[in-house]
Amino acid sequence: MKAALLNAFGTPLSIETLPDPVIGTGEVIVDVVATGVASYAHGVFSGARNYLLEPPLVPGAGAIGRVRAVGPDSTRLAVGDWVYCDPTIRARDNAINPDTILQGWTARNPAALSLHRFYHHGSFATQMLVPTENVTAIGDLEERDAGKWCALSQLLVPFGGLLAGELQPGDTVLVNGATGGFGSAGVVAALAMGAAKVVAAGRNQHKLDELARLLGPRVSCVRMTGDVDDTRRICELAEGEIDLALDILPRGASASQVLAGAKALRRGGRLVLMGGVRKTGDDEPALPYAWLMHNEVTLRGQWMYPRVAIPQMVSMIRAGLVSLTKFNVTEFALDDANEAVAFAADNAGPLSLVVISPCRRKYTHG
Structure with a gap:
């Protein structure tokens, strides 16, 4: 198979021919047809993020493809x-x-490194070997x-x-960190699940305006400034207080933004932490006991999602509750994997997808 290989941290991906995977029980x-490139992929491949992975390996998390062989x-x-x-x-x-x-x-x-060594290669390749329970049929396309x-x-x-936070139809939801890939997708998911209003919070006004334009009047956007009035501004846009807050802020976000979103919750509200906020100096989110x-x-803390969420989301897409046309897709060939990684880093934004399509030869990007 053809693949983009990370031979060592800090080196470019190398396009190589590797042995085809061999199936077992x-x-x-799966023949990989398309796979996403995260905006922070460069930080993973450079080693700056200190992710626990062992090169050489084919990187790439998640894929759309067609079944080549089943056990x-x-x-x-x-x-x-x-x-x-x-x-x-x-x-x-x-x-x-379970180790994961x-x-x-x-x-x-x-403890999970033995699992990583067995299912070592990811999706930046023409083929990949996947556990049966990790493959979900999505219907014809x-x-x-x-x-x-x-x-x-x-x-x-x-x-x-949002499932962990038990979002209910009619809830007012805050998505804190809404201008990133996961945050903007969280706004889409909350609307599809029946939120009456979603307050999208972020620091980039231009990206917030674009999100509001794409998703319509049930979305209100607030630019976070880091001052004591952030919570008040959130509540004003919510026309009250928040039922459910989803914090999905990136690593570089401040503790003040975390707490400003949390303090906007109503009595009996729910707060779900999914972000990557790290301590910087003395700036660390303190638990307001x-x-x-x-x-x-x-x-509630939540990492990733339960397996049943996958067919549920597929059904929501098929029913038209989630429209994939809202996402802006830029596709690259596998030969251009390094270009795709650089483009993803430079063009991160709401509802933006950078994709590698290993089975196609070349793309014009725009």
Whole structure:
């Protein structure tokens, strides 16, 4: 198979020919038709993010493709089926607390490295080997639309957070960190799940304006400034207080933005933390113990999404509740993988997808 290989951190991806994967029991081989490129992929490949992965490997998390071969224990999947390959692989020997990896991306802890070494290669390739339970049929589609379906990788992460927060139809929802790929997809998911109003919070006014233009009048946008009035501005746009806050802020966000979003919650509200905020100096989100207790706020951390979320989101797309036409897709050939990584870093924004399509030869980008 042809693949983009990361031979060492800090080196460009190398386009090489590798042995085709060999199927075993409990596995599926998929021909990759399209795979997304994260805006922060360069930080992963350079080693700056300190992700737990071991080069050389084929990177890439999640893919849209067609089944090439199925193992003997597969009862529904068939050769030729269009599928989504979920990168969240959970070890099968501990149902309560399984060690977990994102295939081709990272292991969650050192105990998961054995899993990472077995399902080592990700989706920047013409083929990939995936556990059977990580392959979900998505129904027929035109090959030219496969890139749009890579939006599943962006939608599923915040969808998992909104499910964890028990979003109810008619809720007012805050998405804190709404101008990034996951945050903007979270706004889309919240609207599809029946939110009456979504307050989209971010620091870039231009990107917020674009998000509001794309998603319509149920979305109100607030530019976060880091001052004490951020919470007041959120509540004004919500015309009251927030029922559910989804915090999906990036690593570089400040503690003040986290707390400003949380403090906008009503009594009995729910706060779901999915972001990557890290301590910078003394600036670390402090747990407002008394405020959480007196206001009966439910606090929930969520990483990724339950497996059942995948067919649910596919059904929402098929029903028209989620429109993939809202996403702007820029596609690259596998030979141009390094160009795709650079483009993704320079053009991150709401509802923006950068896609590698390994089976096609060349693209004109625009």
